Amino acid sequence: MDAIGQLTLAAIDGVLAFAIVGLAAGALSVRSLFTGVVLFIGMGLVLALAWVRLSAPDLALAEAAIGAGLAGALLLAAARRLAGPVHPQKIGSDEEA
Amino acid sequence: MKRPEAVPSIVRALAALLSLAVGGLVVWAVLGLPETAGLREVVATHMDRSGVTHPVTAVLLNFRGYDTLLEVAVLLLALIATWSLRLAPPDRNPERPGLVLRELVRLLVPVLIVLAGYLLWLGAHAPGGAFQAGALLAGAGVLLILVEVRPLGRLSPTALRVLAALGVAVFLAVALLAMGRGRLLEYPVEWAGLLILAIESAATVSIGLALAYLFRGDEPARRADEDGAA
Numbered sequence: 001m002d003a004i005g006q007l008t009l010a011a012i013d014g015v016l017a018f019a020i021v022g023l024a025a026g027a028l029s030v031r032s033l034f035t036g037v038v039l040f041i042g043m044g045l046v047l048a049l050a051w052v053r054l055s056a057p058d059l060a061l062a063e064a065a066i067g068a069g070l071a072g073a074l075l076l077a078a079a080r081r082l083a084g085p086v087h088p089q090k091i092g093s094d095e096e097a
Numbered sequence: 098m099k100r101p102e103a104v105p106s107i108v109r110a111l112a113a114l115l116s117l118a119v120g121g122l123v124v125w126a127v128l129g130l131p132e133t134a135g136l137r138e139v140v141a142t143h144m145d146r147s148g149v150t151h152p153v154t155a156v157l158l159n160f161r162g163y164d165t166l167l168e169v170a171v172l173l174l175a176l177i178a179t180w181s182l183r184l185a186p187p188d189r190n191p192e193r194p195g196l197v198l199r200e201l202v203r204l205l206v207p208v209l210i211v212l213a214g215y216l217l218w219l220g221a222h223a224p225g226g227a228f229q230a231g232a233l234l235a236g237a238g239v240l241l242i243l244v245e246v247r248p249l250g251r252l253s254p255t256a257l258r259v260l261a262a263l264g265v266a267v268f269l270a271v272a273l274l275a276m277g278r279g280r281l282l283e284y285p286v287e288w289a290g291l292l293i294l295a296i297e298s299a300a301t302v303s304i305g306l307a308l309a310y311l312f313r314g315d316e317p318a319r320r321a322d323e324d325g326a327a
Contacts, residue, residue: 057224058153061216065232070308073239077187077312 013053019046033079037072044068148289150222157226158293162282166272168228169264169300176261176307180316187242187313194244202240209237217301221290227264227297231304238309249306254317261310264303268296 023043027036044067051060140152140160147155157165213233220226241248249257271292272282279285284292310317 058226058229061224061229062232065229065236066308070232070235070239070312073236073312074308077314080187081184081314 009053016046016050016053019043020050033082034076037075037079040075041068041072044072146286146289148284148286148291148293149220151220151224153224154220154226154293158296159282159284159289162268162272165300166265166268166282169268169303172304172307173262173265176310179311179314182314183316184314186315189245199244202244202246205240206237209233209240213237213301213305217297220297221294227300228304230297230301232308234301234305235308235312238305239312242309242313257306257310257317261303261306264296264300267299271296 020043023039023046027039027043030036030039044063048060048064048068051057051063140156143160144150144152144155147159149155149158210233213230216225216233217227217230218225220230252260271284275282275284275292
């Protein structure tokens with residue numbers, strides 16, 4: 001592979017690595033549960049791309065479908081239950097009490 | 098709801114230190130790994146006895162079949178545990194789901210089902226397989242739950258439980274049948290491909306059902322008592 005191609009791949013790898021750590025830190029530190037779950041789903045999708053770069057398409061498929069998609073849906077459902085039965089729309093807002 | 102701010106800063110500092118220490122340990126362990134191809138050679142030389150041509154599927158469903166058996170069992174266990182919590186059914190949306198969502202689901206669900214079948218079949222010789230196919234089925238199930246359509250509503254709670262346990266049951270049955278001729282999960286070479294397809298088909302249905310019902314959260318029996326509308 002030529003130098004420019006390798007440089008591009010290295011740049012992509014760097015962006016992926018920083019995006020994964022950044023999204024994970026964001027998912028853990030934001031105040032809103034809803035935002036945290038959305039960041040977690042985003043992290044799962046970037047992680048799927050990282051598995052592709054590591055030549056593991058099987059894991060990439062599983063991560064995108066289960067790790068990001070279904071785990072995200074399950075976490076959103078759990079967040080909705082935590083927010084209480086009466087105001088399901090409250091999960092989108094910070095609870096500044 | 099408890100916020101992270103409620104945790105004393107000394108505890109958080111200790112947790113951070115512990116995380117950094119464990120993280121450092123993992124990095125050190127990875128850097129210290131010897132340069133080998135792992136089990137790649139062993140898998141490659143035995144591929145013709147696996148019944149499939151995709152090495153990942155050969156490892157997951159044949160060479161290390163009991164790992165996958167336990168994974169499918171863990172998912173069933175998670176479903177049973179969630180059902181035992183006796184959660185209330187998800188809130189009914191007071192308004193009818195929007196036209197866009199309903200039409201999108203109507204178009205997407207058949208595509209998702211076909212794609213799940215494709216991934217299941219593809220698993221024998223390319224990336225794919227039961228977990229990915231089951232996840233797609235579950236995705237279709239979640240979409241249907243969101244628009245409050247219940248294609249499995251006519252099934253009895255018992256039938257739903259049987260479907261949820263089907264993956265583990267077929268996997269265990271094959272494992273025990275294979276034991277009659279050799280050891281647990283040691284398929285006869287000439288039947289391996291067919292047996293793997295049977296296990297993966299059953300597992301796909303169970304995984305899809307389990308993940309979709311985890312999204313719902315409530316137990317089928319209770320719903321059948323509460324609303325017969327289905």
